[in-house]
Amino acid sequence: MNISRPPDFDDLRRFAILSGLPVAKAEQVLARARVVTIGRGEHLFHQGDPARRIWLCRNGQLKLFRLSSDGQEKILAIIQPGRSFAEATMFLPERRYPVHCAALKASELVAFDADDLVAALRADSDACFRLLGTLSRRMQEKINQIESLALQNAHLRVAHYLLDEFRRHDRPDHFRLEASKKHIAGLLAIQPETLSRSLAMLQSSGVIDMDARRITISAPERLERIARGSDAAH
Amino acid sequence: MNISRPPDFDDLRRFAILSGLPVAKAEQVLARARVVTIGRGEHLFHQGDPARRIWLCRNGQLKLFRLSSDGQEKILAIIQPGRSFAEATMFLPERRYPVHCAALKASELVAFDADDLVAALRADSDACFRLLGTLSRRMQEKINQIESLALQNAHLRVAHYLLDEFRRHDRPDHFRLEASKKHIAGLLAIQPETLSRSLAMLQSSGVIDMDARRITISAPERLERIARGSDAAH
């Protein structure tokens, strides 16, 4: 991990976490922010660490995850460039990261000081509302994740995941998986073996086509039916 | 469901959602709020309904839940008196309830108008911060729920639940389950039969004692070891 100069101002104004702040405030926050680079596989922080910094991923890719006592890993989110994370820790009495964070690819991040951001938000209720919106959206995503873990079996979770990605990419006929299948499995809370079998079934029944990480959705309607549970397909 | 008079002011100031608002603002919000009563088993709202109101449970008990296509129910939270819910819907572009809500007992609620609350928050960054704190805490709870669904088996989830309740009640040797075992099962995402078997095992191994909904924690240290995974006990 390498910590260097304050980040460039122009480059950053457009990010949700700063946009809308008066320029003077934003400059103040940025003056004390730092650019942090981290190599593939390195940990940015561990669960339970004091959370003095709020993060913005500028490029690269990271995972937020928890570990079970026997070393199993559940990925809560895969962080892509442009996404900020750990904002919620600012508002808790005991500021600690609730998850581990490690780099899936070499990454560049901006580290904001938590107290600086709190001070900037104090004076700016627009910024507060934007953050409330961001956290509310993430809350919904967590509710969706809980539903899928509690009410859907492995094949349904896989079908839902593919469908969500398909829609997120604006429904082109093909897209690339955002991470290795091992990590996708960690995100869906299944074993890599189970994901492999599930994808193989979808392929052999003609719903998808697959070439390494490149997924082609051959029959979107069938995938939708499968995700709804109204098509067995296995 | 019965909707009546605006609620009493003095009675409500102490609730987090209003406390801290200037008196004039709070009175304004309350003037347009309503007291709603609902019978056991009735639905307050369904998943997907437009979310025009934010709720405070004054007494009674409710469940927030989702349903699978085959009718299975996953309970996301059991709402006790004093708790507000659905705040996050205020900040989303499409204001809809993300879950179903039904009464476990006959209940009395206060219904705040979402726009009124937003207007009150606009002018009050202290109130914004308190709400950010509330949502952040709930986010952590959701992360914990995801972890337990993804990384813990049924017996571990039961042990963790008992331990959490034990601590929440301030570690007396006994407490009452907050709802029927069927609903606790729905909260833990297991079947009632599995919960029954799990509790029977804990009882027969002397860790707990059980009389209907009354649970006695006979061996707290053993329960902690079981929850940590360092004691098989089955």
Next chain:
DNA sequence: GTCATTTATTGACCCCTGTCAAAAAGATTC
């Protein structure tokens, strides 16, 4: 209090998915 409905318990059975193993295919590193 009585009756009807819901909840809780226990047993039998079986399927989904995790585990272990081994080979093949890809990525990284130097």
Next chain:
DNA sequence: GAATCTTTTTGACAGGGGTCAATAAATGAC
């Protein structure tokens, strides 16, 4: 580009926990 490490796939197997069924107990309604 060779060597090494990681990821992916496929097979065999087992067990955790779901489902179905029947009974008992408890709760709610009148």
